[in-house]
Amino acid sequence: MICGVRFCGGCNPRYDRGKALEKIKEQNKDVDFRIAEEGETYDHLLVIGGCTNCCASHCQFSTREGLTKMWDEKHINEVLKKIDEIKSKEKAKQNIK
Amino acid sequence: MLMTGDQYIESLRKLGTRVYMFGEKIDNWIDHPMIRPSINCVKMTYDLAHDPQYVDLMTAKSNLTGETVNRFGHLHQSTDDLRKKVKMQRLCGQKTASCFQRCVGMDAFNAVFSTTFEIDKKCGTKYHENFVEYLKYVQNNDLIVDGAMTDPKGDRGLAPHAQKDPDLFLHIKEKREDGIVVRGAKCHQTGSINSHEHLIMPTQAMGEDDKAYAVAFACPSDVEGLYMVYGRQSCDTRKMEPNADVDLGNKNFGGQEALVVFDDVFIPNDRIFLCEEHEFAGMLVERFAGYHRQSYGGCKVGVGDVIIGAAALAADYNGANKASHIKDKLIEMTHLNETLYCCGIACSAEGYPTEAGNYQIDLLLANVCKQNVTRFPYEIVRLAEDIAGGLMVTMPSSIDFNSDLEVGRNGETLAEVCNKFYAASDTCTTIERMRILRFLENICLGSSAVGYRTESMHGAGSPQAQRIMIARQGNINAKKELAKEIAGIK
Ligand SMILES: Cc1cc2nc3c(=O)[nH]c(=O)nc-3n(C[C@H](O)[C@H](O)[C@H](O)COP(=O)(O)OP(=O)(O)OC[C@H]3O[C@@H](n4cnc5c(N)ncnc54)[C@H](O)[C@@H]3O)c2cc1C
Numbered sequence: 001m002i003c004g005v006r007f008c009g010g011c012n013p014r015y016d017r018g019k020a021l022e023k024i025k026e027q028n029k030d031v032d033f034r035i036a037e038e039g040e041t042y043d044h045l046l047v048i049g050g051c052t053n054c055c056a057s058h059c060q061f062s063t064r065e066g067l068t069k070m071w072d073e074k075h076i077n078e079v080l081k082k083i084d085e086i087k088s089k090e091k092a093k094q095n096i097k
Numbered sequence: 098m099l100m101t102g103d104q105y106i107e108s109l110r111k112l113g114t115r116v117y118m119f120g121e122k123i124d125n126w127i128d129h130p131m132i133r134p135s136i137n138c139v140k141m142t143y144d145l146a147h148d149p150q151y152v153d154l155m156t157a158k159s160n161l162t163g164e165t166v167n168r169f170g171h172l173h174q175s176t177d178d179l180r181k182k183v184k185m186q187r188l189c190g191q192k193t194a195s196c197f198q199r200c201v202g203m204d205a206f207n208a209v210f211s212t213t214f215e216i217d218k219k220c221g222t223k224y225h226e227n228f229v230e231y232l233k234y235v236q237n238n239d240l241i242v243d244g245a246m247t248d249p250k251g252d253r254g255l256a257p258h259a260q261k262d263p264d265l266f267l268h269i270k271e272k273r274e275d276g277i278v279v280r281g282a283k284c285h286q287t288g289s290i291n292s293h294e295h296l297i298m299p300t301q302a303m304g305e306d307d308k309a310y311a312v313a314f315a316c317p318s319d320v321e322g323l324y325m326v327y328g329r330q331s332c333d334t335r336k337m338e339p340n341a342d343v344d345l346g347n348k349n350f351g352g353q354e355a356l357v358v359f360d361d362v363f364i365p366n367d368r369i370f371l372c373e374e375h376e377f378a379g380m381l382v383e384r385f386a387g388y389h390r391q392s393y394g395g396c397k398v399g400v401g402d403v404i405i406g407a408a409a410l411a412a413d414y415n416g417a418n419k420a421s422h423i424k425d426k427l428i429e430m431t432h433l434n435e436t437l438y439c440c441g442i443a444c445s446a447e448g449y450p451t452e453a454g455n456y457q458i459d460l461l462l463a464n465v466c467k468q469n470v471t472r473f474p475y476e477i478v479r480l481a482e483d484i485a486g487g488l489m490v491t492m493p494s495s496i497d498f499n500s501d502l503e504v505g506r507n508g509e510t511l512a513e514v515c516n517k518f519y520a521a522s523d524t525c526t527t528i529e530r531m532r533i534l535r536f537l538e539n540i541c542l543g544s545s546a547v548g549y550r551t552e553s554m555h556g557a558g559s560p561q562a563q564r565i566m567i568a569r570q571g572n573i574n575a576k577k578e579l580a581k582e583i584a585g586i587k
Contacts, residue, residue: 009154011184011191012402018150035149055181056153 001087003028004036004045004063006056008071013050015073021048027080031087036061044068044086046079065089099156099167100239101147102140108293109136112317115324116290116355123327126290130336132327135353138197139241139291142169142189154185159236160454161229166236169199172210173456179445183395187438190399194540196352196548198241198288200396204388205244205296206232207455209313212381213370214453224313224370225453231315231368235294242315243292245283245357246385248300257303257310266300267359268309269372276365277372279312283357287556290325290355292318299371302379311378313371314364322362328354330544343495343531346539352548383566384457389557390467391458394441397470400540400549401434401477407536408481414530415486416522426480433473440466461570464563471560474553478541489534489541492519498528 007017024046025033036045038060045063047056049071058067068082100108109127116126126132146155146167157171157178158164173179182203189197210232213224235242248257251265260266267281283289283297296315303311316323330352335344342348371377409427412418444462451457482489493515500511509517516527539545554560581587 005149007150007153009152009181009184009188010150011154011187011399055177055184 001030001043001090002032002034003083004040004042004061005033006036006045006047006058006061008049008054008056010050015050017048017050020070020073020076023076024079024083028083031083043090044083046070098237098239099146099165100143102144105140105143106136109291112293113319114290115319116327117324118327131333132290132353134336134347134349134351135198135288136291138193138195138350138352139199139288141192142167142197142199143239145188145192151188154181154188161233162236164236167239169203170206170232170236170239171203172207172232173448175456176446176448179391179448179456179458180442183391183441183445186392186395187399187402190396191402193350194347194400194403195350195545196287196396196552198291198353200392201244201287201389202242202292202296204385204392205242205298207388208381208384209296209298209370210455211451211453211457212377212384214451215380216371216374216377218452220374222374227367228370240293241288241291242294242296243286243289243318244296244298244385245286245289246298246300246382247284249282249284250300257307266310267297267312269312270361276363277312277314277369279314279359279362279364281359285328285354286357288353289318289357290327290353294318295323295357298381298385299378301382303375305375308373308375311371311373311375313381315368315370316362316364320362322360323357324360325355325357328356330547332539332543343498343528343535346535346537346543347545351544352552354547383460386558386562387458387460387463390463390563391441391444393470393553393557394437394444394466397474397549397553398434398438398441401430401437401474404477404481404537404540405430405434407533408484410533411485411537414522414525414533423484426484430477430480433477437466437469437473440469460566464566464570467557468560468563468567470553471563474549478550481537482541485534485537488519489538492531492534495531498531
């Protein structure tokens with residue numbers, strides 16, 4: 001699974017966005033997290049905002065399984081859950097094949 | 098092409114910019130200890146544009162070329178772009194605690210773009226086309242451009258044409274088939290030495306008599322006839338001291354202003370954006386000033402963030418952090434700082450498209466923003482000085498803190514004496530405490546005070562300039578009608 005990552009610009013983040021990504025990566029060694037680039041298609045897009053506004057632009061990126069936005073450290077668990085869901089879906093698809 | 102910070106520094110080495118300081122020509126100004134911190138600030142605007150954690154603010158897609166460009170070279174395409182500009186400036190202020198010098202160019206681009214469009218429409222000139230080609234060149238090469246507006250102005254009571262010395266306002270000296278020759282100077286030019294290019298605008302609205310002064314153009318910083326005289330700052334020569342570190346407060350970053358002299362500089366036709374159409378000088382000034390007054394709702398807020406953090410650390414290190422008045426002062430500093438940010442965001446959110454298509458800020462709110470900036474940073478540093486205590490201006494030098502010289506009856510060294518008497522809370526070393534106090538000294542009354550205090554006062558126009566705009570935009574008659582309606586007056 002390839003997960004695109006887009007950070008907001010970080011003008012006044014309320015938590016360490018970089019560390020949050022590291023924590024998410026630690027729990028998902030099998031996922032390929034890549035800084036999102038236009039022209040690529042990702043399985044999922046993770047948008048990491050620094051505050052409730054979560055103003056990162058993301059419409060320019062394409063994904064197969066939508067996106068998840070986080071803007072608080074407390075959202076890490078939800079992100080992990082979402083990634084697990086997508087992984088299970090993928091597994092199920094592979095089993096059918 | 099987005100340059101890296103290192104490529105930016107190398108690009109400066111290729112320029113032949115003429116710089117004078119302390120009565121001498123400075124050939125290697127790039128590595129000069131008094132100038133380098135200001136170059137590092139500009140470098141930060143390049144480095145952040147390559148960092149995924151900041152790219153969303155630091156870059157944008159050019160409407161002219163479709164390429165990704167540094168946001169400092171971008172024409173605002175929406176209110177979202179205007180808001181992101183302010184956020185980017187806050188970020189750069191946080192990373193440098195200094196003036197990072199790149200906003201004047203961005204504000205000039207946006208003002209010249211929309212104004213030239215309207216001049217061409219009325220006068221049939223081709224300034225807009227000239228400017229679009231110029232901006233593509235700037236964007237494609239990721240250049241730094243000094244937006245230069247302020248003339249020396251001589252006797253403030255006299256119009257440009259009425260000055261004893263005509264050079265006190267930059268003017269057209271000669272018109273030729275292939276271009277113009279200009280003479281004069283621009284004062285207080287932020288980051289001019291660190292810029293690849295200069296974009297010149299008139300300093301005020303002009304009448305028919307002043308049409309020779311109604312001129313806007315661009316030229317390389319090392320064009321023949323152009324030179325700069327470095328503006329000195331409070332405590333600047335500390336940067337020249339060997340091993341200067343703690344005493345500098347902000348070792349790596351700083352601002353820069355210079356006098357830029359145009360000693361008969363030739364400007365080719367394709368770099369001219371206004372030439373004697375005096376009735377448009379006021380529009381250009383008003384638009385540039387509007388953007389620049391918005392800018393201060395971002396950059397000074399970022400620097401304010403660092404000051405508030407430093408004041409909080411000083412309180413921790415002094416052991417006074419639990420006192421209720423200290424906590425309250427930190428709240429007050431935050432309140433003032435975020436109020437400035439509110440103004441920057443508000444004038445952006447209320448922006449509107451110009452005839453040329455780029456977005457302009459709400460003028461009333463931008464002027465309110467800058468008016469607050471002429472006051473709140475002063476209160477923020479007053480509170481920071483209160484929290485820091487007197488030591489920020491009375492402590493010995495870092496050399497004393499490290500000296501082996503034996504001075505005590507029992508052979509105690511200067512370092513031991515300093516470290517003994519300036520120790521405070523266990524949460525820090527004495528040197529850490531000195532570092533934070535020196536940072537506050539530097540920003541409150543040292544070289545960085547130029548950017549945080551006096552630039553807040555006069556940059557983008559002195560307070561009275563904003564009050565004039567607030568008076569014009571304040572909609573008093575509508576307010577009178579509201580009062581009449583409520584009070585039952587027909
Ligand atoms: C740190 C710093 C950085 C700057 N960077 C730039 C830059 O990058 N580019 C740029 O173009 N400019 C820059 N400026 C210039 C800035 O815009 C001017 O300082 C500002 O417009 C005020 O002009 P002045 O300094 O000549 O002050 P003055 O015009 O001398 O003003 C001093 C006082 O006199 C009053 N006054 C002046 N003229 C009149 C009058 N005719 N009637 C009534 N009252 C009057 C003013 O309101 C003010 O109170 C910078 C300034 C500073 C301090």
